[in-house]
Amino acid sequence: MSQEQPCKLFLLDAMALIYRAHFAFSKNPRINSKGLNTGIMLGFTNTLLEIIDKEKPTHIGVAFDTHAPTFRHEQFEAYKANRQEQPEDIAVGIPWVKEIVRAFNIPILELDGYEADDVIGTLAKQAEKENFTVYMMTPDKDYGQLVDDHIFLYKPAFMGNGVDIMGPKEICAKWDIERVDQVRDMLGLMGDAVDNIPGIPGIGQKTAVKLLKTYGTVEELVKNSADLKGKQKENVENFAAQGILSKELATIKCDVPIEYVKEDLKYEGIDEEKVRAIFTELEFRTLASRVFKGTDKKAAIQKNDQLGLFGEAQAPTASFSPEIEFEEESVTVTEQKAPDTIHSNIQNYHKVKGEAEILELVEFLEIQKELCFDTETTSVNPMEAELVGI
Numbered sequence: 001m002s003q004e005q006p007c008k009l010f011l012l013d014a015m016a017l018i019y020r021a022h023f024a025f026s027k028n029p030r031i032n033s034k035g036l037n038t039g040i041m042l043g044f045t046n047t048l049l050e051i052i053d054k055e056k057p058t059h060i061g062v063a064f065d066t067h068a069p070t071f072r073h074e075q076f077e078a079y080k081a082n083r084q085e086q087p088e089d090i091a092v093g094i095p096w097v098k099e100i101v102r103a104f105n106i107p108i109l110e111l112d113g114y115e116a117d118d119v120i121g122t123l124a125k126q127a128e129k130e131n132f133t134v135y136m137m138t139p140d141k142d143y144g145q146l147v148d149d150h151i152f153l154y155k156p157a158f159m160g161n162g163v164d165i166m167g168p169k170e171i172c173a174k175w176d177i178e179r180v181d182q183v184r185d186m187l188g189l190m191g192d193a194v195d196n197i198p199g200i201p202g203i204g205q206k207t208a209v210k211l212l213k214t215y216g217t218v219e220e221l222v223k224n225s226a227d228l229k230g231k232q233k234e235n236v237e238n239f240a241a242q243g244i245l246s247k248e249l250a251t252i253k254c255d256v257p258i259e260y261v262k263e264d265l266k267y268e269g270i271d272e273e274k275v276r277a278i279f280t281e282l283e284f285r286t287l288a289s290r291v292f293k294g295t296d297k298k299a300a301i302q303k304n305d306q307l308g309l310f311g312e313a314q315a316p317t318a319s320f321s322p323e324i325e326f327e328e329e330s331v332t333v334t335e336q337k338a339p340d341t342i343h344s345n346i347q348n349y350h351k352v353k354g355e356a357e358i359l360e361l362v363e364f365l366e367i368q369k370e371l372c373f374d375t376e377t378t379s380v381n382p383m384e385a386e387l388v389g390i
Contacts, residue, residue: 007059007131008055008056008133009265010057010060010061011062011063011135012063014063014116015064015065015116016140017137018093019090020043020047021044022039025040025043026039033283037092039093040094040096040097041093045100048104049290051137060106060265061106063110065110066110070115075248076197076249100275103270103278109258114258119258120143121254121256122255123258124254125254127260127262134150135154135165136151142183142187145183145251145252146180146252147167152166153171177209182216185208185217187199187247188200188246189207189211189243190203190204191246195249197246200235202231218247222236225237275291276288276292373390375387376389
């Protein structure tokens with residue numbers, strides 16, 4: 001009897017991954033022939049495919065924030081008030097990303113009044129009770145408070161750093177704390193500039209670690225403020241309520257009223273027709289060749305690449321001289337086609353720069369039957385030449 005496959009749930013923080021894609025392509029935008037910046041969609045789809053191909057989740061969901069104010073805004077009006085206006089490419093990209101997620105037959109998880117963090121926290125805790133191993137995919141440090149024996153923080157690779165999978169031991173070591181729930185206390189004391197959480201003035205990360213080793217929580221620190229001295233004592237006493245509020249703002253809710261149905265999260269493959277339509281519209285031909293492996297893989301790559309890289313220009317029809325052979329009542333015309341040369345075949349050259357384009361080049365080269373490399377040197381004399389490039 002075959003053993004049942006262990007349940008492996010990936011919960012993706014959409015906005016964190018979208019912003020990650022935005023920054024990855026901000027200096028080198030991906031503009032298709034329609035003038036659409038597709039960097040957000042490309043980056044997110046690459047990440048999604050990597051998870052599906054390498055991690056092979058049995059279940060998966062993608063959580064989004066909504067435009068509605070959350071309970072944190074009601075608690076603290078200035079929550080996230082310092083954030084800059086959303087970049088245009090992100091505003092344009094979000095609807096596309098949602099369509100991509102739907103085309104992959106993955107549920108979109110969102111609920112007005114709550115952030116994606118809260119939705120993911122709630123589902124992660126519920127899934128753990130049903131013996132799932134859960135991976136919360138996000139670069140957001142706040143999620144460290146949620147990790148458990150079967151819940152992990154899955155930080156995606158970025159800017160040369162590899163994937164980082166963190167459990168309780170790794171989170172405690174990273175923050176220098178004893179329990180993962182103290183991540184909330186750390187943020188309550190030192191604040192979080194990203195979300196405009198104020199914390200207690202004068203307390204940075206090192207001081208927060210020291211205080212928590214002694215008192216354990218923000219509340220206990222406030223109760224024992226008489227033990228402190230000087231400016232630190234003054235700040236803790238004057239900003240006690242602010243410190244406790246900051247901890248509450250940093251706390252991820254795990255009781256969001258969102259329905260958990262594990263069957264809805266089960267991953268059973270893409271809607272091929274929808275994915276093809278989206279990839280065609282966005283001109284993701286290399287991605288199409290990666291997803292739809294088989295007879296159309298090489299045909300897809302021969303067309304212009306979705307990023308405008310590695311596409312082949314259409315060569316002009318070469319001249320030929322017909323050679324006529326007479327065979328009884330039929331006439332056969334054999335076309336003697338002149339061989340292609342660098343002069344008769346239009347060439348299309350591209351400069352490759354940056355990790356994303358190098359990875360794209362590797363993907364393209366891997367499906368070719370043949371390839372060659374040329375070197376650029378300072379001299380044609382091999383004994384004197386110095387290498388300039390490949």
